[in-house]
Amino acid sequence: MTGPDLGRDLEAIGRRLSPRLGQPYDAVVGRATASVGGGARWPRPGRLGGAVGTLAVAAAFGTLLAVGVATRPGPDAPVDRGPSVAMATTTPGVPASTDPPGAGEATPVPGGGRVATAPAATTVAPTRPGPPPSEGPVLTLPAPPGQGPQPTAAPPAAATPGGTPMPAQTPPPSQAASTMPPRFAASATAPARARVVLSEKDSGRTVTVHPGDVVEVDLSSPRDTSHWTVPSSTDETVVSPGSGNTRSDGSARAVFTTPGRTGSADLQASRLPACASATPRCLPPQRVDFRVTIVVA
Amino acid sequence: MSITAAVAGMSSGTAEATFEAVFADAYHRVVGLVAAVTGDQGLAEDAAQEGFARAYQRWSRVGRLDRPDLWVARVASRIAIDQWRRRRRETALDGADRVTIPDDVQRLWVRWQLERLSPMQRASILLHCWEGRPVAEVATLLGRSQATVRTHLLMGRRRFRGFVHEDESR
Numbered sequence: 001m002t003g004p005d006l007g008r009d010l011e012a013i014g015r016r017l018s019p020r021l022g023q024p025y026d027a028v029v030g031r032a033t034a035s036v037g038g039g040a041r042w043p044r045p046g047r048l049g050g051a052v053g054t055l056a057v058a059a060a061f062g063t064l065l066a067v068g069v070a071t072r073p074g075p076d077a078p079v080d081r082g083p084s085v086a087m088a089t090t091t092p093g094v095p096a097s098t099d100p101p102g103a104g105e106a107t108p109v110p111g112g113g114r115v116a117t118a119p120a121a122t123t124v125a126p127t128r129p130g131p132p133p134s135e136g137p138v139l140t141l142p143a144p145p146g147q148g149p150q151p152t153a154a155p156p157a158a159a160t161p162g163g164t165p166m167p168a169q170t171p172p173p174s175q176a177a178s179t180m181p182p183r184f185a186a187s188a189t190a191p192a193r194a195r196v197v198l199s200e201k202d203s204g205r206t207v208t209v210h211p212g213d214v215v216e217v218d219l220s221s222p223r224d225t226s227h228w229t230v231p232s233s234t235d236e237t238v239v240s241p242g243s244g245n246t247r248s249d250g251s252a253r254a255v256f257t258t259p260g261r262t263g264s265a266d267l268q269a270s271r272l273p274a275c276a277s278a279t280p281r282c283l284p285p286q287r288v289d290f291r292v293t294i295v296v297a
Numbered sequence: 298m299s300i301t302a303a304v305a306g307m308s309s310g311t312a313e314a315t316f317e318a319v320f321a322d323a324y325h326r327v328v329g330l331v332a333a334v335t336g337d338q339g340l341a342e343d344a345a346q347e348g349f350a351r352a353y354q355r356w357s358r359v360g361r362l363d364r365p366d367l368w369v370a371r372v373a374s375r376i377a378i379d380q381w382r383r384r385r386r387e388t389a390l391d392g393a394d395r396v397t398i399p400d401d402v403q404r405l406w407v408r409w410q411l412e413r414l415s416p417m418q419r420a421s422i423l424l425h426c427w428e429g430r431p432v433a434e435v436a437t438l439l440g441r442s443q444a445t446v447r448t449h450l451l452m453g454r455r456r457f458r459g460f461v462h463e464d465e466s467r
Contacts, residue, residue: 006409006427013332013401014325018342021321028320028346032353230384243343245380254339 198267198292206293211260215239215294217267221249225274228252231290235265239294256294264295316356320349323366330427331373333405334420335381336398344380348373370424371438378416414452417441421449 018024195214196207209215217231227250233239238261244254252269268291275282327348332341348369352359359365398406406412409426411419417439424435425446436446 006423007326009401009405009408010329010333010423010427011326012329013399013405014327014329014341014345016401017332017338017399018325018328018345021324024324024342024346024349025317025320028349028353031346031350241339243339245340245343246383 200290202292203290204292206295208295208297209258211258211262211296213258213296214242215256215258215267217252217254217256217269217290217292219252219269219290221247221251222271226250226271227274228290229270229272230254231256231267231269233265233267233294235263237261238263238296239265239267258294258296262296264293267292267294312356312360315360316353319352319360319365319369323369324349327366327370327373330370330420330423331377332399332402333411333423334374334416335377336402336406337377337381337384338397338399338402340377340380340384344373344377345369347376367424367430367438371440374416374420374424375440378420381416414449418449418452421446425450 193212193214194210195216196209197216197218198205198207199217200219207215219228219231222228228246230244230246230252231254233241233256238258239256240259242255242257244252246252254267254269256267268288270287271289273282324345327345328341331344332338335341351372352365352369359368362368409422411422414422420439421435421441424430424438425432430438432443432446432450436443439446
């Protein structure tokens, strides 16, 4: 056996253990950006998607606002310079007739000048009708029984305040694929999985999830000197462990997947006293301090 | 895209493009390496992702290394070994967190006779044999002295004579 053989073996093992690239890539970027306080260290034009339009509108608005402020008549300059902030309503593509009554209207002031009575934002907002862009499946809080978290890849409908269902806006497949690097494009078409995050406060609860969902257990650092063990599953055929670790501050985290078999399993972990890791060790009684029943249905 | 080409393209391309290229090229190997070092599938994915996340945060520096994938492999291996030690302490106490070693990792261990070695010894041997890295570089990668790494390789050599590179002084 040679080095290249070993390299191929290692790659084959890695491909089997973690077959997809898109999901871990997103996890890596999420971890990296979360631990530095949010925000990638470089612009990500390929992934911004609809945000580019939002930024463009914001930039245009900022420019117009700056112009308006710069041309706003001062207290000692009674001149008619025309609309200031209200100029935002004349942005190309924004019909003036969409303005609500009074919004952006210029009020005459003594001396002949005019002052905008409403910020331009109130006139720009109606030009973007419809629901906000759909977001990708990220973190989902546990839902009540019978309303388990659904994958957000294709929500069926979104209700308006008046109760009339409207078709949810989802980007067309070609647009969704174009925001992903080509290398990971295959994973963009994979079915989205809901993610349920549990903490120690959820101990004792029963949570219903769907096959394919991801369950994450995040046990925060105990206030005393004890530390959590890595959460485990009582039935790995129903809820199988993906990854898990403990941290030096005593907290623990584990990610479980539901491979598809229905049934129930308990996720449980224990808190061990500090002496359990000391020398000589103490032998604390075995007990379960965290237990959540997961029902896969 | 090869890693070398990806890193060379940093001046012209975006930093994220090179990171994505290195990630796509090396992620599976790093997961496989860490799994082979610790035998723990969960640790392998978690440590590999943590390694890449740290590389992402330092990409202005890591991306200019000759082999950023080896930097990630080193970080991921050390994270996994630390976690493995911590978990072993806990497992020894309550016996609840037994790790099932994947079959293909078992087969690799049997082929390379790595079963009875410690994770650090496995990491030394795998990095040395996989990439043909010199002892000095493996020692640097793992944060150990060259003498320690030579000892690990010697123990490995006794087990699978002929597999380890003959020139230990490299």
